[in-house]
Amino acid sequence: MFKKVLVAEDMDSINHAVAAVLKELGILEVVHAQYCDKAWLLAKKALQDGEAFDLLICDLSFKPDHREEKISSGQELIAALKQEDASLKIIVNSIEDHPQTVKNLWETGNIDGYVCKDRNGLKELKEAIIRVDSGENYNSPAIENALKQSNLLILNDFEINIVKYLANGLTQDEIQEKLKNNNIKPSSKSAIEKRLKELREEFNANTNPHLIGIMKDLKLI
Secondary structure, three states: OOEEEEEOOOHHHHHHHHHHHHHOOOOOOOEEEOOHHHHHHHHHHHHHHOOOOOOEEOOOOOOOOOOOOOOHHHHHHHHHHHOOOOOOOEEEEEEOHHHHHHHHHHHHOOEEEEEEOOOOOOHHHHHHHHHHHOOOEEEEEEEEEEEEEEOOOOOHHHHHHHHHHHHHOHHHHHHHHHHHHOOOOOOOHHHHHHHHHHHHHHHOOHHHHHHHHHHHOOOOO
């Protein structure tokens, strides 16, 4: 079983509940961080000291406050820590259950488990820890079912990015440049125009701003 666990979570009540689960499993060395930057620093120092964490349990959303954070989301924290320590096991523990978010995280190859914070969340977290410790992956049943929907609309990086850039006020020329710089293909202006037209048709959007609004409502961007 894991010996040393880092919990990145900004809610005290969740921290206490997770700590209780870990205690039940006999994991006594548990460190909590309510900010992503602090979690990153704790993990980096532990790695440098030769006492790296075995497991990270991480939320995705952290409520902003007066602090200026370099790392502001769980996704960014996960990517940063995985780059520092590829052997670190990571379980997401989040209320976010949109299939697009889950699929994107799994496709990074950075996570080993995804648990939804719902009425069965703590029970599922315990199972996830046991399964991941055994070398398996884990998804909450609700997530597993959502990902198996035959009519599930999942967008690729190209589609998500062109609409995100459009929402941020970039022109199609600027979007083309951004895609090229990030090695996202296709990146031609004609491909961008064509896919935006197709997306408008798929989402029954009359204009690009209408498309942006629909995709934001659906939490696709």
